[in-house]
Amino acid sequence: MSATVVLAVARRAFVKTVRQPFQLFPLIFFPAILLAINASGLAAATHLPGFPTRSYLSFAIALAYVQGALFALVNAGTNLAEDLESGFFTRLALTPLSRRALLAGLLAGSGAVGVLQSAIYLLIGALAGAQLKGGLPGALLLLAFGGVASAGFAAGGVAAALLLRSGEAVQGLFPFFFVLLLLSSANLPRNLLHGWFQTVATYNPLSYLIEGFRAIYLTGFPAGPLLGGAAVVAGSWLLFGTAAVVALRRSPRAL
Amino acid sequence: MSARPQPDAAILVEGLVREFPGGVRAVDGIDLVVGWGEIYGFLGPNGAGKSTTVSILTTLLPPTGGRALVGGYDVLKEGPAVRRLIGASLQRCALDPYLTAWEHIVLQGTLHGLSRRESLERGGELLHRLGLGEAAERKVRTYSGGMQRRLDLALALLHRPRLLFLDEPTTGLDVQSRTALWEEIRALANGGVTVFLTTQYLEEADALADRVGIIDRGRLVAEGSPAELKAQIGRPALEAIPAKRALRSRLLELLRNFGEPVELGDGEGVTIRLERGTAELAEVVRAVDGAGIEVADLRIHAPTLDDVFLAKTGRRLEGSKEEG
Numbered sequence: 001m002s003a004t005v006v007l008a009v010a011r012r013a014f015v016k017t018v019r020q021p022f023q024l025f026p027l028i029f030f031p032a033i034l035l036a037i038n039a040s041g042l043a044a045a046t047h048l049p050g051f052p053t054r055s056y057l058s059f060a061i062a063l064a065y066v067q068g069a070l071f072a073l074v075n076a077g078t079n080l081a082e083d084l085e086s087g088f089f090t091r092l093a094l095t096p097l098s099r100r101a102l103l104a105g106l107l108a109g110s111g112a113v114g115v116l117q118s119a120i121y122l123l124i125g126a127l128a129g130a131q132l133k134g135g136l137p138g139a140l141l142l143l144a145f146g147g148v149a150s151a152g153f154a155a156g157g158v159a160a161a162l163l164l165r166s167g168e169a170v171q172g173l174f175p176f177f178f179v180l181l182l183l184s185s186a187n188l189p190r191n192l193l194h195g196w197f198q199t200v201a202t203y204n205p206l207s208y209l210i211e212g213f214r215a216i217y218l219t220g221f222p223a224g225p226l227l228g229g230a231a232v233v234a235g236s237w238l239l240f241g242t243a244a245v246v247a248l249r250r251s252p253r254a255l
Numbered sequence: 256m257s258a259r260p261q262p263d264a265a266i267l268v269e270g271l272v273r274e275f276p277g278g279v280r281a282v283d284g285i286d287l288v289v290g291w292g293e294i295y296g297f298l299g300p301n302g303a304g305k306s307t308t309v310s311i312l313t314t315l316l317p318p319t320g321g322r323a324l325v326g327g328y329d330v331l332k333e334g335p336a337v338r339r340l341i342g343a344s345l346q347r348c349a350l351d352p353y354l355t356a357w358e359h360i361v362l363q364g365t366l367h368g369l370s371r372r373e374s375l376e377r378g379g380e381l382l383h384r385l386g387l388g389e390a391a392e393r394k395v396r397t398y399s400g401g402m403q404r405r406l407d408l409a410l411a412l413l414h415r416p417r418l419l420f421l422d423e424p425t426t427g428l429d430v431q432s433r434t435a436l437w438e439e440i441r442a443l444a445n446g447g448v449t450v451f452l453t454t455q456y457l458e459e460a461d462a463l464a465d466r467v468g469i470i471d472r473g474r475l476v477a478e479g480s481p482a483e484l485k486a487q488i489g490r491p492a493l494e495a496i497p498a499k500r501a502l503r504s505r506l507l508e509l510l511r512n513f514g515e516p517v518e519l520g521d522g523e524g525v526t527i528r529l530e531r532g533t534a535e536l537a538e539v540v541r542a543v544d545g546a547g548i549e550v551a552d553l554r555i556h557a558p559t560l561d562d563v564f565l566a567k568t569g570r571r572l573e574g575s576k577e578e579g
Contacts, residue, residue: 008365012354018518019353019394083351091349093315096335132452 009105014112016079023078025114027071028120031064032163035124036226038063042187050191053218061121062213063088063186065146066206068117070177072150073240076110076171077157084165098250106158107241114150119145125217134216142216149209149233156240162247178204205232262327265291265418265449266312272320274308281307283473284321288474289451289466291417294444296464296481297453298560304473305453306346309422312451313343326418339367343417348403352396356387356406359395360413367414374413381409385439401432408439418449425459437463457560469564478568481560486559488566490532493539497525498549509546515540524552 017023039057046056052180053059083089086226092102122139160170183200184194186205193201201207212229215222266289273282282304289295299305310316312325314334323330326340350359364374382388385405388466395403405425421440425433440463445451454460460467461481469477469484470503477484497506501522507525510516513535516527529535533555543550 004365010363012351012358012362015358016351016353086351087345087347087349088351089349090315090345091363094313094338094341094343095363096338097366098335164460187531 002101005101006104009097009102009110010090010108013076013079013106013109017075017109017113018116023075027068027117030071031067031117031121032124032237034067035060035064036128038187039128045188045192048192050189051097052189053131055129055131057125057128058132058217059189059214060187061125061130061217062210063181064121064124064213065118065142065149065213066181066186066210068114068121068146069149069153069209070174070181072110072114073157073160073177074170074171074174075113075157076106076154077161077164077173078167080106080158080161081165081167081170084161085167103155103158103244103248107154110154110157111147111151114154115143117150121146132217133220135220138216138220141221143188144215145213145216145233147227149187149236152233152236152239152240155237155244158242159240159247161250162244184210186210190244205235208232219242261291261412262324263290264324265293265322265326266323266451268294268308268312269323271308271311271318271322271323273304273311273316274319280473282311282318285470285473285475287468287475287478289449291449292444292447293438293465294452294463296452296460296467297451297470298455298457298467298564299453299470299498300455303470305455305470305579306422307473308470309343309345309420309451309453312426313341313345313420314338337520340416341418341420342411342414343420344404344407344411344422344424345420346426348400348407350395350403350406353394355394356382356391356409359406359410360391363410363413369414377415378409381412382406385409401428404432404436408436412443414469418451420445421450422450423455425454425456433459453478468561469560469567469569471564471568477563484560484563485558486504488562490529490556491557492526492528493536494519494524494526494552494554494556495543495550496552497550502548505546505547506543506550509542509548510539512542526556529555 035057038060042060043056045051046054046059080089122142134141157170160173164170183197184204185201190198190201190207208228209232211225212232215225265285268287271282271285274280285308297305297308307316310331311318312323314330314337317331325337326335330337354362358383361374362372363376364371364378369377374559379388382391385408387402387405387409390398390402393452394447395406400405408424425436428436438461440450440452440555452463464481466478466480467484468475477486495510497507498501503518503523503525507516507518510525510527514527516525534556540553574575
């Protein structure tokens with residue numbers, strides 16, 4: 001598997017996303033708008049005993065990074081489904097490109113988009129006054145974490161596209177993940193949640209991903225939340241990556 | 256990949272079968288051989304199995320029976336070697352509307368192992384030759400159908416393939432674009448490229464192909480050069496229409512010297528099969544002139560590939576909308 005070939009596929013995947021405004025808008029602006037709404041509407045929550053910070057913005061901005069990673073799933077899946085429908089995938093299949101190189105390229109492209117969107121959230125947070133306790137190393141970690149998480153979730157999009165073969169069907173998965181996001185510790189820390197909501201949030205892997213991003217803002221580099229977030233990213237790679245590999249192997253070359 | 260001596264045939268197909276779930280046999284036991292440097296026209300109506308055959312030969316679809324060697328490599332077991340050897344421009348232009356022609360060129364070249372410089376040099380040459388030089392910086396979504404088809408062909412040729420598969424390359428093109436593409440295909444064949452061309456246009460197969468295979472319902476029903484196939488149908492027919500109706504019986508009588516003339520259905524003219532082909536035409540004309548019979552119209556009706564298709568399948572190819 002040649003790095004040049006993987007980079008060529010990655011570059012094309014990146015370009016395809018950033019040249020489509022209707023893909024770029026939800027990727028960047030939707031999380032930013034939601035952040036603005038939450039930060040102004042839920043700021044009073046910071047007065048609750050046990051809330052970890054006085055800046056709701058610093059607390060809530062982690063949600064934007066995770067939303068971005070979930071959008072990577074939808075975008076990677078939609079783009080691949082479009083390639084399957086338009087026949088562009090057939091063009092790739094007519095070259096000596098291996099399936100492994102194709103998958104690596106698609107995920108690298110999504111990872112690059114993930115780094116870009118993380119950089120934008122970082123900038124928005126800095127401009128809006130979010131405190132980044134992790135400093136410059138924390139900022140770099142956020143970029144890397146954002147890219148790797150996006151690539152991991154993008155593998156889920158690739159698997160979904162190969163299974164469903166329709167861009168609309170892949171987009172239909174987003175509400176499921178959005179509900180999962182709302183049933184997490186996105187808006188309040190888990191220790192302030194009660195009853196079934198707390199139980200669901202505790203079992204929801206997205207809570208740990210959010211808490212990983214959040215910890216870099218609120219604390220710096222605490223091992224527990226960072227390891228929790230890293231475990232979710234590793235799990236997404238393992239689960240979605242395996243699904244994508246199996247789906248690619250089972251597909252005829254022309255798909 | 257170890258170098259292998261060039262096989263005798265560019266394409267060798269034996270008993271090829273592709274059966275889809277539900278028992279539909281899109282390709283039903285095809286045998287064919289295509290020589291190096293040949294333009295092989297694969298002619299048939301919609302749904303006859305042309306594209307399925309091309310998909311198998313280009314490694315996009317595995318056969319369910321038989322075998323196919325392309326450039327000496329088995330399409331089922333040696334897919335990457337086949338793909339290095341071939342170029343393909345399929346029915347739908349497989350282009351990304353958000354990329355420019357240059358970006359397509361660089362991506363395609365990289366996937367075929369060309370350096371960026373090689374891709375740009377070769378790509379520039381092809382884009383210029385195909386009249387896309389000025390549009391190369393534009394995104395493909397701004398291209399017309401003909402431009403997209405030409406870019407698709409340029410991409411198929413970028414890595415200098417020795418075998419080129421063209422699946423209905425001129426469908427949907429205007430006459431001017433179609434003629435330009437025909438010239439390009441001829442030039443490629445003159446340069447030594449083997450061309451496997453599927454088409455549902457009779458005139459396309461007739462004008463371009465060295466040999467034609469006619470496929471119907473997944474089976475090869477006839478094969479040969481266009482002239483050979485038409486010769487199987489018979490000699491050309493001469494249709495003569497006298498200037499005055501009253502002369503028709505005299506014309507009919509005169510033409511009996513050359514065979515068995517038949518009155519045309521409209522009752523105005525006479526037709527006769529020329530037993531010695533068009534070589535006999537001059538003799539007929541001289542005889543008619545010598546007899547003082549004034550003729551309003553005289554035309555030769557040569558057998559067409561459609562006549563061949565009719566003779567082999569009992570149906571006309573032109574205007575066929577059959578799916579299957």
